[in-house]
Amino acid sequence: MNELTKQELLKVSGGGISFGVGCCIVGVVIFLIGVIDGYVRPLKCNG
Numbered sequence: 001m002n003e004l005t006k007q008e009l010l011k012v013s014g015g016g017i018s019f020g021v022g023c024c025i026v027g028v029v030i031f032l033i034g035v036i037d038g039y040v041r042p043l044k045c046n047g
Contacts, residue, residue, distance in 0.1 A: 004012075
Protein backbone atom coordinates (compact mmCIF):
# COMPACT_ATOMS: atom_id res chain seq x y z
CA MET A 1 0.00 0.00 0.00
CA ASN A 2 1.44 3.35 -1.05
CA GLU A 3 1.04 6.63 0.79
CA LEU A 4 -0.39 9.48 -1.22
CA THR A 5 1.59 12.65 -1.67
CA LYS A 6 0.10 16.05 -0.90
CA GLN A 7 -0.44 16.69 -4.64
CA GLU A 8 -2.33 13.41 -5.01
CA LEU A 9 -4.43 14.15 -1.93
CA LEU A 10 -5.46 17.49 -3.38
CA LYS A 11 -6.70 15.74 -6.54
CA VAL A 12 -9.03 13.42 -4.60
CA SER A 13 -12.66 14.47 -4.89
CA GLY A 14 -15.48 13.22 -2.73
CA GLY A 15 -19.16 12.70 -3.37
CA GLY A 16 -20.44 15.29 -0.90
CA ILE A 17 -21.66 17.77 -3.48
CA SER A 18 -23.74 15.28 -5.45
CA PHE A 19 -25.20 13.95 -2.18
CA GLY A 20 -26.16 17.50 -1.16
CA VAL A 21 -27.76 18.19 -4.53
CA GLY A 22 -29.74 14.95 -4.27
CA CYS A 23 -30.98 15.89 -0.81
CA CYS A 24 -32.04 19.33 -2.05
CA ILE A 25 -33.95 17.85 -4.98
CA VAL A 26 -35.73 15.36 -2.69
CA GLY A 27 -36.55 18.17 -0.26
CA VAL A 28 -38.03 20.35 -3.00
CA VAL A 29 -40.13 17.46 -4.31
CA ILE A 30 -41.47 16.70 -0.83
CA PHE A 31 -42.26 20.38 -0.27
CA LEU A 32 -44.13 20.62 -3.57
CA ILE A 33 -46.12 17.49 -2.77
CA GLY A 34 -47.11 19.06 0.56
CA VAL A 35 -48.17 22.33 -1.10
CA ILE A 36 -50.24 20.52 -3.72
CA ASP A 37 -51.81 18.26 -1.07
CA GLY A 38 -52.70 21.28 1.08
CA TYR A 39 -54.26 23.06 -1.88
CA VAL A 40 -56.24 20.06 -3.16
CA ARG A 41 -57.64 18.91 0.20
CA PRO A 42 -57.32 21.61 2.85
CA LEU A 43 -57.84 20.42 6.43
CA LYS A 44 -59.09 22.54 9.31
CA CYS A 45 -56.74 23.30 12.17
CA ASN A 46 -57.50 21.68 15.54
CA GLY A 47 -56.94 24.97 17.39
